[in-house]
Amino acid sequence: xxxxxxxxxxxxxxxxxxxxxxxxxxxxxxxxxxxxxxxxxxxxxxxxxxxxxxxxxxxxxxxxxxxxxxxxxxxxxxxxxxxxxxxxxxxxxxxxxxxxxxxxxxxxxxxxxxxxxxxxxxxxxxxxxxxxxxxxxxxxxxxxxxxxxxxxxxxxxxxxxxxxxxxxxxxxxxxxxxxxxxxxxxxxxxxxxxxxxxxxxxxxxxxxxxxxxxxxxxxxxxxxxxxxxxxxxxxxxxxxxxxxxxxxxxxxxxxxxxxxxxxxxxxxxxxxxxxxxxxxxxxxxxxxxxxxxxxxxxxxxxxxxxxxxxxxxxxxxxxxxxxxxxxxxxxxxxxxxxxxxxxxxxxxxxxxxxxxxxxxxxxxxxxxxxxxxxxxxxxxxxxxxxxxxxxxxxxxxxxxxxxxxxxxxxxxxxxxxxxxxxxxxxxxxxxxxxxxxxxxxxxxxxxxxxxxxxxxxxxxxxxxxxxxxxxxxxxxxxxxxxxxxxxxxxxxxxxxxxxxxxxxxxxxxxxxxxxxxxxxxxxxxxxxxxxxxxxxxxxxxxxxxxxxxxxxxxxxxxxxxxxxxxxxxxxxxxxxxxxxxxxxxxxxxxxxxxxxxxxxxxxxxxxxxxxxxxxxxxxxxxxx
Amino acid sequence: xxxxxxxxxxxxxxxxxxxxxxxxxxxxxxxxxxxxxxxxxxxxxxxxxxxxxxxxxxxxxxxxxxxxxxxxxxxxxxxxxxxxxxxxxxxxxxxxxxxxxxxxxxxxxxxxxxxxxxxxxxxxxxxxxxxxxxxxxxxxxxxxxxxxxxxxxxxxxxxxxxxxxxxxxxxxxxxxxxxxxxxxxxxxxxxxxxxxxxxxxxx
Numbered sequence: 001x002x003x004x005x006x007x008x009x010x011x012x013x014x015x016x017x018x019x020x021x022x023x024x025x026x027x028x029x030x031x032x033x034x035x036x037x038x039x040x041x042x043x044x045x046x047x048x049x050x051x052x053x054x055x056x057x058x059x060x061x062x063x064x065x066x067x068x069x070x071x072x073x074x075x076x077x078x079x080x081x082x083x084x085x086x087x088x089x090x091x092x093x094x095x096x097x098x099x100x101x102x103x104x105x106x107x108x109x110x111x112x113x114x115x116x117x118x119x120x121x122x123x124x125x126x127x128x129x130x131x132x133x134x135x136x137x138x139x140x141x142x143x144x145x146x147x148x149x150x151x152x153x154x155x156x157x158x159x160x161x162x163x164x165x166x167x168x169x170x171x172x173x174x175x176x177x178x179x180x181x182x183x184x185x186x187x188x189x190x191x192x193x194x195x196x197x198x199x200x201x202x203x204x205x206x207x208x209x210x211x212x213x214x215x216x217x218x219x220x221x222x223x224x225x226x227x228x229x230x231x232x233x234x235x236x237x238x239x240x241x242x243x244x245x246x247x248x249x250x251x252x253x254x255x256x257x258x259x260x261x262x263x264x265x266x267x268x269x270x271x272x273x274x275x276x277x278x279x280x281x282x283x284x285x286x287x288x289x290x291x292x293x294x295x296x297x298x299x300x301x302x303x304x305x306x307x308x309x310x311x312x313x314x315x316x317x318x319x320x321x322x323x324x325x326x327x328x329x330x331x332x333x334x335x336x337x338x339x340x341x342x343x344x345x346x347x348x349x350x351x352x353x354x355x356x357x358x359x360x361x362x363x364x365x366x367x368x369x370x371x372x373x374x375x376x377x378x379x380x381x382x383x384x385x386x387x388x389x390x391x392x393x394x395x396x397x398x399x400x401x402x403x404x405x406x407x408x409x410x411x412x413x414x415x416x417x418x419x420x421x422x423x424x425x426x427x428x429x430x431x432x433x434x435x436x437x438x439x440x441x442x443x444x445x446x447x448x449x450x451x452x453x454x455x456x457x458x459x460x461x462x463x464x465x466x467x468x469x470x471x472x473x474x475x476x477x478x479x480x481x482x483x484x485x486x487x488x489x490x491x492x493x494x495x496x497x498x499x500x501x502x503x504x505x506x507x508x509x510x511x512x513x514x515x516x517x518x519x520x521x522x523x524x525x526x527x528x529x530x531x532x533x534x535x536x537x538x539x540x541x542x543x544x545x546x547x548x549x550x551x552x553x554x555x556x557x558x559x560x561x562x563x564x565x566x567x568x569x570x571x572x573x574x575x576x577x578x579x580x581x582x583x584x585x586x587x588x589x590x591x592x593x594x595x596x597x598x599x600x601x602x603x604x605x606x607x608x609x610x611x612x613x614x615x616x617x618x619x620x621x622x623x624x
Numbered sequence: 625x626x627x628x629x630x631x632x633x634x635x636x637x638x639x640x641x642x643x644x645x646x647x648x649x650x651x652x653x654x655x656x657x658x659x660x661x662x663x664x665x666x667x668x669x670x671x672x673x674x675x676x677x678x679x680x681x682x683x684x685x686x687x688x689x690x691x692x693x694x695x696x697x698x699x700x701x702x703x704x705x706x707x708x709x710x711x712x713x714x715x716x717x718x719x720x721x722x723x724x725x726x727x728x729x730x731x732x733x734x735x736x737x738x739x740x741x742x743x744x745x746x747x748x749x750x751x752x753x754x755x756x757x758x759x760x761x762x763x764x765x766x767x768x769x770x771x772x773x774x775x776x777x778x779x780x781x782x783x784x785x786x787x788x789x790x791x792x793x794x795x796x797x798x799x800x801x802x803x804x805x806x807x808x809x810x811x812x813x814x815x816x817x818x819x820x821x822x823x824x825x826x827x
Contacts, residue, residue: 014649014659118664142660142687175651175662175687245686254685320690344744346707347638347735349727352671388732556731561671565731582733589767 009183017172020143020179021110022047024150027078028106029187030054032072034065036432037461037587038084039119040173041112045082046464049473053184058464058473061398061432064088066094066109073163074199076190081098084108085124086397090433092129097201098163099133100209102216104190106157108150110166112173115290116317119460121395123315126167126294130268134213136220137165137268138229139246143177149229149265156223159383160216162359167267169290171247171317221269227264230274240327241282243275243306244297248288248318255320256327272294272302279304286311286327290318310497346400353383354564356594358455358528361502363389364558364596365509366422366451373408373419373514377401377434379426380459380530388559392424401425402437405448420449420516427454427468431481435490442491442521449515450523453502455530455602463533487523502526505599531592539593541609544585555606557596562587564599628681629783630689634708635700635723637672640771642705644698645676647775647796650784652680662687671727675708698778700757701725702741707764709748718745719819721757721770753826755818761811769811776815786816
């Protein structure tokens with residue numbers, strides 16, 4: 001087990017929002033914490049797993065993680081569950097009935113909204129779940145609040161037997177600021193008491209719980225009205241008062257230090273009376289919230305005259321840079337001019353796959369096979385949509401590559417009759433939500449070639465363990481899924497299942513080319529580990545013999561970031577066609593010898609690196 | 625909250641930008657400041673653009689630096705130092721590693737890498753000091769010392785003494801033995817001297 005975070009009580013430490021929540025979860029005496037990795041929420045559970053005296057698990061998906069937490073809370077112990085915003089879409093089936101049974105032990109669900117889409121397929125406002133599921137929502141504005149609100153949330157959860165949503169955003173999860181931490185308290189679970197009328201949600205029982213849920217809404221609104229998490233800060237400039245929540249509060253205070261502000265930390269059910277109180281203090285009220293106009297709409301329905309998304313953006317992060325001009329325009333003042341100039345024009349630097357990534361071989365091969373429609377999924381391999389491969393045509397949601405591929409197959413029109421349908425999915429995504437799609441594909445006799453890229457890690461979020469690599473969150477051995485057996489059990493014919501090494505390009509090419517021609521479901525499993533996890537072993541690096549390089553550029557098409565162009569040229573072919581040449585070098589200090597670039601190099605210009613002078617070169621994690 | 629100090633550290637994923645900013649934050653906190661550190665980082669672990677914001681002072685509200693208000697920019701890579709010039713206060717200084725890390729989109733011929741980022745930055749009228757942190761680190765025997773070289777480079781452009789930052793850097797290596805502490809001390813001083821010399825040459 002990893003070492004305990006050496007932070008004594010009462011010390012003031014620099015913590016990310018994720019670290020602060022993890023600390024509070026431990027201090028609250030939580031017994032079970034479960035999650036599936038997802039940016040920006042991942043570090044919460046990673047850090048929780050470093051604390052003693054609790055059980056943490058990577059679950060296979062967010063729905064299972066919430067169900068595990070529910071079981072613990074039913075058993076009377078405190079539970080925690082966290083996820084990124086899209087995770088709650090998956091978990092919501094459980095949430096919508098959990099609200100009827102309520103909890104016994106406290107249950108806090110931290111949902112991390114990726115406002116500004118730094119690493120997500122969409123932008124959602126998870127505060128909706130509070131309204132939809134009739135559960136309270138807390139919105140911290142920094143790490144200290146994330147810590148304190150988590151502790152308060154457990155008290156509220158147990159007092160009102162209700163799960164509490166802690167709504168975070170990237171700008172809370174990943175910002176580091178100072179937190180004063182406390183001691184762990186022990187929490188003794190009540191034990192599971194059989195109470196079918198409450199815990200067995202069949203229609204007759206569930207129907208009787210619904211009025212209790214609505215009564216709870218009324219009770220919680222009264223709690224919110226009196227809560228110290230909702231407070232008014234008076235100010236001398238009464239022209240505009242602000243009602244705000246989450247990180248937007250900080251931007252309001254930064255931009256308008258003299259304005260009266262109502263800060264909503266306990267924002268659902270919203271404390272309408274407190275909002276009226278602020279409105280009575282000022283000429284006009286602006287609601288500042290990320291991202292949807294939720295509080296604004298509710299206040300308007302209450303008959304309060306407020307302004308919100310008429311003057312503020314419906315998408316992305318707010319900042320002083322957004323707020324100051326919007327309010328200046330509202331007040332008819334000159335709009336403050338930014339002191340900065342226009343950003344200088346610099347090439348884009350999209351994220352790349354790593355040097356020697358096993359996915360490089362797969363996408364290089366896919367880019368060489370014609371007539372494919374390729375449905376993709378969520379993970380590092382989504383980058384296959386970019387240059388130089390351009391070999392991924394769709395990305396929707398976790399596991400969607402399966403269903404989308406089958407739909408493309410069944411729905412193909414005349415124009416696509418000669419197209420082959422390929423689905424690409426990673427190991428963890430497959431276990432998260434792809435298995436059901438594959439079963440559906442087999443059951444309904446689809447014609448799809450599935451590439452199951454098993455790199456033994458949840459790569460994009462930092463290489464977390466999962467059932468595919470046989471290690472639990474503590475790094476201890478656990479049963480490992482056998483993907484070939486699994487897909488066989490789902491009904492894929494054994495002769496249509498191939499396990500290949502993605503660094504062996506000719507085998508990979510032949511296997512893909514052969515399988516796409518077979519009108520059946522095929523599964524090609526690649527079996528090499530992510531280069532960022534301990535299972536990966538570096539090999540001897542390569543270099544380019546400059547005199548031998550013909551500038552054909554085949555190696556560049558692999559897409560490895562260790563390959564660099566040294567000079568460009570042009571050549572006229574015997575056919576009269578002019579072609580561009582790009583002569584290359586390999587950054588041998590980062591090359592790990594995967595051979596992917598060696599294989600397409602016709603002149604044999606790429607050879608093992610033989611340093612002239614032995615300088616200590618370090619490969620991974622090197623700084624400039 | 626104009627009394628806050630705003631430091632922008634930029635580079636690409638995997639270079640150690642975020643760790644460097646964290647060490648700067650630790651130094652500010654050691655002096656009793658409030659501090660917030662935040663990143664604008666893309667989805668890749670490696671290779672994407674990273675700009676790390678540090679604000680410190682009596683009380684910090686917004687974690688992000690507003691464009692046009694950064695007091696100093698520490699650039700781990702030349703083109704990245706260019707990319708974020710608009711974040712600086714007019715006339716503020718950039719301390720820039722001359723390393724050029726060329727991304728695949730440039731290798732593929734889709735975009736051009738700027739010929740001379742240093743000259744481009746000078747054209748804007750902003751102050752800029754360039755040094756080769758990678759070579760300095762290599763000469764000290766380990767390319768991984770580059771991060772400490774960068775921190776040494778910024779150490780005389782902070783509202784507190786270089787010693788405070790040096791202490792925070794060395795604290796990170798204490799458990800790894802005296803040899804590594806000494807190497808990092810030398811790397812820090814080398815970065816500091818490189819900027820000092822470059823500035824003297826400009827003056």
